[in-house]
Amino acid sequence: GAGVSQSPSNKVTEKGKDVELRCDPISGHTALYWYRQRLGQGLEFLIYFQGNSAPDKSGLPSDRFSAERTGESVSTLTIQRTQQEDSAVYLCASSSRDYQNEQYFGPGTRLTVT
Amino acid sequence: AQKVTQAQTEISVVEKEDVTLDCVYETRDTTYYLFWYKQPPSGELVFLIRRNSFDEQNEISGRYSWNFQKSTSSFNFTITASQVVDSAVYFCALIAPQAAGNKLTFGGGTRVLVKP
Numbered sequence: 591g592a593g594v595s596q597s598p599s600n601k602v603t604e605k606g607k608d609v610e611l612r613c614d615p616i617s618g619h620t621a622l623y624w625y626r627q628r629l630g631q632g633l634e635f636l637i638y639f640q641g642n643s644a645p646d647k648s649g650l651p652s653d654r655f656s657a658e659r660t661g662e663s664v665s666t667l668t669i670q671r672t673q674q675e676d677s678a679v680y681l682c683a684s685s686s687r688d689y690q691n692e693q694y695f696g697p698g699t700r701l702t703v704t
Numbered sequence: 705a706q707k708v709t710q711a712q713t714e715i716s717v718v719e720k721e722d723v724t725l726d727c728v729y730e731t732r733d734t735t736y737y738l739f740w741y742k743q744p745p746s747g748e749l750v751f752l753i754r755r756n757s758f759d760e761q762n763e764i765s766g767r768y769s770w771n772f773q774k775s776t777s778s779f780n781f782t783i784t785a786s787q788v789v790d791s792a793v794y795f796c797a798l799i800a801p802q803a804a805g806n807k808l809t810f811g812g813g814t815r816v817l818v819k820p
Contacts, residue, residue: 623807632795633749635807646805681749683808692739693808695749 594696596682602702603672611667611699615684622665623683672703706731706800710811717786718819725781725814727796737799738779744792786818
């Protein structure tokens with residue numbers, strides 16, 4: 591079946607602009623995660639959604655970052671007033687049963703802030 | 705706090721050599737989950753294995769094998785008879801649900817370069 595999809599695959603934006611990144615999880619997956627990977631570095635957790643529970647926002651680096659999820663489907667990560675340090679690959683993952691199943695990752699969105 | 709350390713930043717081998725990637729983790733959770741992911745040059749993370757903390761049995765899958773040792777908090781990964789297609793960045797990761805919820809804590813990754 592279809593995997594996790596993300597759009598756009600690449601985004602170049604000017605410093606100070608807002609951007610929206612989209613994630614479509616695997617159908618039926620209840621959990622959805624956002625991570626960030628800066629160039630040459632490991633992955634940092636940003637936010638996690640599980641069903642109708644309140645999201646775990648503990649990884650969001652600043653109040654310029656926010657995310658929403660519609661039911662158990664699409665999620666949007668929004669970065670307001672982008673800064674150059676926001677340049678990274680933003681990866682989305684989904685899983686079917688909390689942590690007991692592996693997280694399947696999408697191809698990512700490469701964000702470049704100029 | 706949870707932490708995953710991959711001390712090797714880059715390993716270069718010649719095809720058919722074996723390569724072992726080290727992973728050391730820290731957590732106070734008594735139940736936790738360990739993972740290995742592969743990130744080829746295309747960029748997409750590929751799940752390789754999940755190991756529960758209460759299952760110390762080692763596992764082999766084709767040319768891949770994993771050695772989980774709770775006594776040393778290590779979860780090492782060996783590629784036997786490496787191939788050029790194994791060239792990628794490999795990440796070790798941890799989920800410690802009691803302390804940190806369901807998020808993955810990643811190590812810094814080890815880049816493996818297999819030369820023909």
